Amino acid sequence: xxKDDTTSDTTMTSTDSSATTPIELVSAVYDRLDxxxxxxRTELGQPLTLTxxxxxxHIDQPGAVVERAVSYNDLRPDRVAMQDATAQMALLQFMxxxxxxxxxxxxxxxxxxxxxxxxxxxxxxxxxxxxxxxYDFLESVSARYGIGFWGPGxxxxxxxxxxxxxxxxxxxxxxxxxxxNAGGLGMIAIxxxxxxxxxxxxxxxxxxxxxxxxxxxxxxxxSGWSAPKDIILKVAEILTVKGGTGAIVEYFGPGTETISCTxxxxxxxxxxEIGATTSLFPYDEAMARYLRSTGRDAIADAADxxxxxxxxxxxxxxxxxxxxxxxxxxxxxxxxPHINGPQTPxxxxxxxxxxxxxxxxxxxxxxxxxxxxxxTNSSYEDITRAASILRFAADNGLRVxxxxxxxxxxxxxxxxxxxxxxxxTFEAAGATxxxxxxxxxxxxxxxxxxxxxxxxxxxxxxxxxxxxxNDGSANTLAFVTSPETxxxxxxxxTLDFDxxxxxxxxxxxxxxxxxxxxxxELPPTGFTPGDNTFVPAxxxxxxxxxxxSPTSDRLQxxxxxxxxDGQDIFDLPILVxxxxxxxxxxxxxxxxxxxxxxxxxxxxxxxxxxxVNAFTGVAGEGKDQLDGTTKPYPEIxxxxxxxxxxxxxxxxxxxxxxxxxxxxAMEPRFRGCKAIIVRSFARIHEANLKKQGVLALTFADPATxxxxxxxDRITITGLANLTPGKPVDCVITKPDGSTITFQTNQxxxxxxxxxxxxxxxxxxxxxxxxx
Ligand code: MIC
Ligand code: SF4
Numbered sequence: 001x002x003k004d005d006t007t008s009d010t011t012m013t014s015t016d017s018s019a020t021t022p023i024e025l026v027s028a029v030y031d032r033l034d035x036x037x038x039x040x041r042t043e044l045g046q047p048l049t050l051t052x053x054x055x056x057x058h059i060d061q062p063g064a065v066v067e068r069a070v071s072y073n074d075l076r077p078d079r080v081a082m083q084d085a086t087a088q089m090a091l092l093q094f095m096x097x098x099x100x101x102x103x104x105x106x107x108x109x110x111x112x113x114x115x116x117x118x119x120x121x122x123x124x125x126x127x128x129x130x131x132x133x134x135y136d137f138l139e140s141v142s143a144r145y146g147i148g149f150w151g152p153g154x155x156x157x158x159x160x161x162x163x164x165x166x167x168x169x170x171x172x173x174x175x176x177x178x179x180x181n182a183g184g185l186g187m188i189a190i191x192x193x194x195x196x197x198x199x200x201x202x203x204x205x206x207x208x209x210x211x212x213x214x215x216x217x218x219x220x221x222x223s224g225w226s227a228p229k230d231i232i233l234k235v236a237e238i239l240t241v242k243g244g245t246g247a248i249v250e251y252f253g254p255g256t257e258t259i260s261c262t263x264x265x266x267x268x269x270x271x272x273e274i275g276a277t278t279s280l281f282p283y284d285e286a287m288a289r290y291l292r293s294t295g296r297d298a299i300a301d302a303a304d305x306x307x308x309x310x311x312x313x314x315x316x317x318x319x320x321x322x323x324x325x326x327x328x329x330x331x332x333x334x335x336x337p338h339i340n341g342p343q344t345p346x347x348x349x350x351x352x353x354x355x356x357x358x359x360x361x362x363x364x365x366x367x368x369x370x371x372x373x374x375x376t377n378s379s380y381e382d383i384t385r386a387a388s389i390l391r392f393a394a395d396n397g398l399r400v401x402x403x404x405x406x407x408x409x410x411x412x413x414x415x416x417x418x419x420x421x422x423x424x425t426f427e428a429a430g431a432t433x434x435x436x437x438x439x440x441x442x443x444x445x446x447x448x449x450x451x452x453x454x455x456x457x458x459x460x461x462x463x464x465x466x467x468x469x470n471d472g473s474a475n476t477l478a479f480v481t482s483p484e485t486x487x488x489x490x491x492x493x494t495l496d497f498d499x500x501x502x503x504x505x506x507x508x509x510x511x512x513x514x515x516x517x518x519x520x521e522l523p524p525t526g527f528t529p530g531d532n533t534f535v536p537a538x539x540x541x542x543x544x545x546x547x548x549s550p551t552s553d554r555l556q557x558x559x560x561x562x563x564x565d566g567q568d569i570f571d572l573p574i575l576v577x578x579x580x581x582x583x584x585x586x587x588x589x590x591x592x593x594x595x596x597x598x599x600x601x602x603x604x605x606x607x608x609x610x611x612v613n614a615f616t617g618v619a620g621e622g623k624d625q626l627d628g629t630t631k632p633y634p635e636i637x638x639x640x641x642x643x644x645x646x647x648x649x650x651x652x653x654x655x656x657x658x659x660x661x662x663x664x665a666m667e668p669r670f671r672g673c674k675a676i677i678v679r680s681f682a683r684i685h686e687a688n689l690k691k692q693g694v695l696a697l698t699f700a701d702p703a704t705x706x707x708x709x710x711x712d713r714i715t716i717t718g719l720a721n722l723t724p725g726k727p728v729d730c731v732i733t734k735p736d737g738s739t740i741t742f743q744t745n746q747x748x749x750x751x752x753x754x755x756x757x758x759x760x761x762x763x764x765x766x767x768x769x770x771x
Contacts, residue, residue: 016105017148017537020164023298025078025105029170030306033057037309047315049323050282051213051248054188058171060205068325069212069246072749074205077190079105079165079172080197083157084131084138085112085442085590086175086661088598090194091141092548092558093762094201097769099145100542103203107148107165108138109157113594116405116439117446120414124153124435133554134598137546143537144544145201151533155410155436158182158375161189162265163294163412163527168283168303168310173197173206177660177684178375178463180278184265185287186303186310188248190278193662193688195761202765207751208687211277212247214239215324218255220333224516225351225499227385227482228263229377229461231330232270233338237348238328242654244276245683247325251281252312255332260521261290262379269376270463273345275657275682283310286521293522294412337485337500341465342457342477344581351485355496358457363477363495368456370400370490371470372426372483373407373434374441377461380527383408383417385519386483387425392515393491394428397506401493402459404431411436415530416523443591445471452476459489464658466583468610472591484517555598560766561669561693563759566720569646569674571713571733573625576633577650579614582678583657584685586610586619587664597663604667608633608649615710623710637671644672648714651678652705656685665689669760675716677730677744679705690752693760697728697744704742711735722746722753 016022033053040056041048043063048056056062060074080102082090087108094102113134114127128135135152142149150160157174158181165172168186173179175197182189190208200206216235222228235249249271256264264281271279281287283303291300303310316323337351342363349357358365372378372386383406393399406426408414414436417423423433439445441462452473460470465478479495488499491514497504503511538544548555578586589606596603609620611633616622623629624636626643640647649668655678656664665688668676675695679702689696695716699705708714715731722728732740748756755761 017146019148019534019536020296021079021167021299023302026167026170026299026302029057029078030302033169033306033309036062047313047323049213049250049316050310050312051188051211051250051280053309054169054171057169066210068210071210072207072751073210074207075171077104077171077173077200077206079170080200081107081109081157081161081165081172081174081179082197083112083176084108084110084134085594085597086194087138088134088555089662089666090175090197091138092598093194093198094145095141095546096558096560096762097198097202097765099202099769101146102201104200106201107150108142109150109154109160110135110138110152111156111437112442112444114152114435114437114439115444115446116434120433120435127152133552137548137555137598139535140544141546144541144546146537146541148537149535151535153411153436153531154533155412156375156438158269159378159409159413163410167299168287169306173200175660177272177658178269180271180276181265181269181375183268183271183278183280184261185290186281186283188278188280191272191660191684193660193665193684193691195662195691196687198762198765202769204765208277209246209747212325214244214247214249215320215327216249216251217253217320217327217329218251218332219253220255220331221258222332222335225337225484226332226335227337227484228259228266229482230335230338231332232267233340233348233480234330234335235328236270236274236340236346239274240346241273241344241657242275242680242682244271244274247276249276249279250312250324251279252317252320255330256281257284257286258332259286260381261286262381266377270345273463275654277683282312283307289522294527337482339459339479339481339485341479343465343467345463345465345480351481352498352500358495364455364457365494365496366457367402367459367489367493367495368451369405369458370402370486371405371407371440371458371460371462372486373409374438374462375409376463377483378407378409378413380413380416380523381519381521382461382483383422385517386487387422388518389484389487389514390425390429396512397508398491398504398512400429400490402490404429404487404490405434405440406431407434407439407441408436411530411533412527415528419528420523440470442594443469443472444594447471457495459486461486466585466658469585488514553599553602554595556600558600560763561759563763564693564757568719569716571715572646572648572674573640573713574708574710575637575640575647575649575673576608576611576622577614577708577710578611578652579617580612580652581657582611582651582655584659584661584664587656588661588667600666600670603663604637604670605634607637607667607671625711641671646672646674648675648677649673650705650708651676653679655681657682660684662688662692665692665694669694677714686747690748690755691761693756693758695746695756697746700727700743700745707740708732709734722748722756724749724753
């Protein structure tokens with residue numbers, strides 16, 4: 001990691017904290033595009049995908065060797081965005097670097113901490129008072145360090161970024177896994193943990209393994225009930241939850257031009273569900289229309305002028321098999337409406353097939369709640385399509401049979417759909433309008449107990465559907481589909497309804513067939529901004545005092561983690577051997593725990609509460625090896641920590657799938673975890689572990705997982721000789737003293753090894769900025 005003074009000085013001048021990306025920043029990116037792309041084409045001796053053009057235009061050292069899935073490279077993103085649940089830990093880390101101002105334009109968005117209970121106004125007021133300490137901290141820390149602050153009610157981070165900050169050919173990082181939403185506007189937008197964001201905010205480059213590139217070739221045109229959501233639901237089926245790991249998914253082909261910008265954003269957003277580093281569409285007229293409609297004519301003009309660089313080279317388009325690591329073909333004209341779930345976003349089928357499948361599996365057919373919106377699907381187009389069905393229903397004596405809720409993605413969308421009478425259509429159908437926030441998408445949903453004290457089905461246009469994701473209850477089975485299909489299913493009240501062929505009885509007892517949804521891409525009279533909750537940072541924030549009370553239970557200043565002591569690590573107990581899926585939600589639950597996201601010690605009270613103990617099949621508890629009793633995992637971890645007993649965790653495939661929350665890496669680190677040994681990792685979580693100085697190891701032979709017993713101990717050797725690409729030797733010691741030696745792999749670069757030695761990546765930044 002090298003701090004490039006020249007680059008950070010130039011970016012310093014553009015670290016404005018305004019409500020939109022200034023054209024000067026965009027022009028600076030476009031000005032170097034031609035030279036960089038031309039040089040890279042010659043150096044690499046091959047035509048370039050759009051992914052490569054954008055990455056090479058943001059590489060820290062032009063001319064550096066890049067090799068897909070092999071090299072680690074330093075990049076210089078144009079922006080950073082952070083949501084309130086992850087910003088707290090990111091900014092607590094940033095504060096320890098001792099800088100005066102962020103080196104890259106950054107914003108904070110208050111969206112995750114608002115609980116959905118009654119409806120927008122009441123819920124927002126409750127959040128403002130309930131989270132006052134955290135909002136005050138975020139607002140003052142933003143003002144202090146030159147960060148733009150979007151207060152509660154302004155909207156969900158990814159929708160606000162799309163409307164204000166994303167631009168074609170740009171690059172950003174965001175402390176949220178759905179940051180790739182901005183790929184709908186042709187930006188490489190990568191979800192990261194807070195420590196990665198701290199690198200960029202402190203003027204260090206962002207280091208990432210050069211991605212593989214998966215091409216998705218779209219032909220034909222969507223029609224009828226099929227929506228952009230169906231494209232990503234189909235891609236999720238094809239690639240599964242881990243098929244995108246280490247890859248950027250680049251869409252290409254004539255079908256891309258038939259999809260609106262916000263539709264493209266939906267597709268890129270849910271690319272997080274297949275583990276992709278990000279997803280991306282080429283620049284086209286739909287993006288230009290969206291830019292102009294959201295008041296960014298100057299950016300549209302600038303993008304038009306370099307449009308030939310904002311798509312893959314012709315040679316790539318003519319011979320995609322040679323250019324991409326994998327090519328997926330989707331004919332949009334053949335694509336039928338899909339619905340995925342429950343419990344995993346890649347369990348796909350056409351809507352028409354769900355009734356029979358649900359019956360066969362014993363999933364309740366009756367739908368207990370139907371939810372439209374979220375950062376994924378709350379565009380003007382989405383809402384108009386869904387509203388067109390509701391209007392028809394109202395005119396034809398049909399009523400929703402399922403409680404319906406709608407979450408606008410931003411204040412701008414909310415105010416616009418209110419002005420255009422669309423919210424009224426939803427309200428007339430009995431829908432509850434929730435705050436412009438994450439709400440039920442992240443377990444912030446206070447449902448009455450009788451809604452989920454039994455197995456129940458919900459349908460949503462959100463993106464994630466792990467057990468407990470929406471309302472904290474494993475009884476709730478969530479199915480993910482497009483907003484218009486959610487509305488159709490709400491009218492039917494059952495999963496056993498195909499809007500294309502089925503009909504519904506109306507008030508007069510007649511059978512009514514729903515028409516195809518009709519949407520409007522962009523508001524004909526333009527967007528209206530609604531209430532302004534944006535606070536730009538002052539030009540000089542150095543006089544602002546950022547307060548963190550030592551007695552707070554929600555915020556806690558961070559202590560640096562200890563450096564490695566230079567020794568191998570012997571006889572570590574296994575705190576948890578997790579069976580099956582172990583997502584970041586299993587490691588560090590959201591919902592009620594969101595309130596401790598700024599307090600490492602308190603949030604560690606949720607460590608592994610969702611992890612299923614492979615020895616007992618019970619979630620959240622295991623055997624304390626120090627006293628032999630069975631306890632919740634967080635209590636065992638605390639006991640080990642206080643006793644100075646280091647430990648390991650063991651798991652299966654795609655460990656840490658899902659969210660970017662670095663708490664899932666910091667909590668184990670804080671409690672004394674030395675290594676996580678699993679069959680495979682999800683990208684962001686693996687990066688977060690490395691950043692915090694935890695060894696992220698994978699079994700060289702996946703069968704070793706099965707050899708590990710509850711009372712075994714694990715020794716990790718050869719740490720003084722950690723070398724990129726070289727396996728790490730480990731030993732299992734059985735209770736009878738017998739041993740089994742096994743190998744693990746790691747993906748550490750020299751820099752990652754430095755982080756491990758220093759105790760964390762942040763310790764290195766601190767050392768470099770402390771003079
Ligand atoms: C999510 O969708 O899971 C979240 C909540 O937005 C997370 C971030 C978090 O845990 O705070 C994400 O996707 O990264
Ligand atoms: Fe919020 Fe859900 Fe979007 Fe995550 S996926 S940012 S929780 S709305």
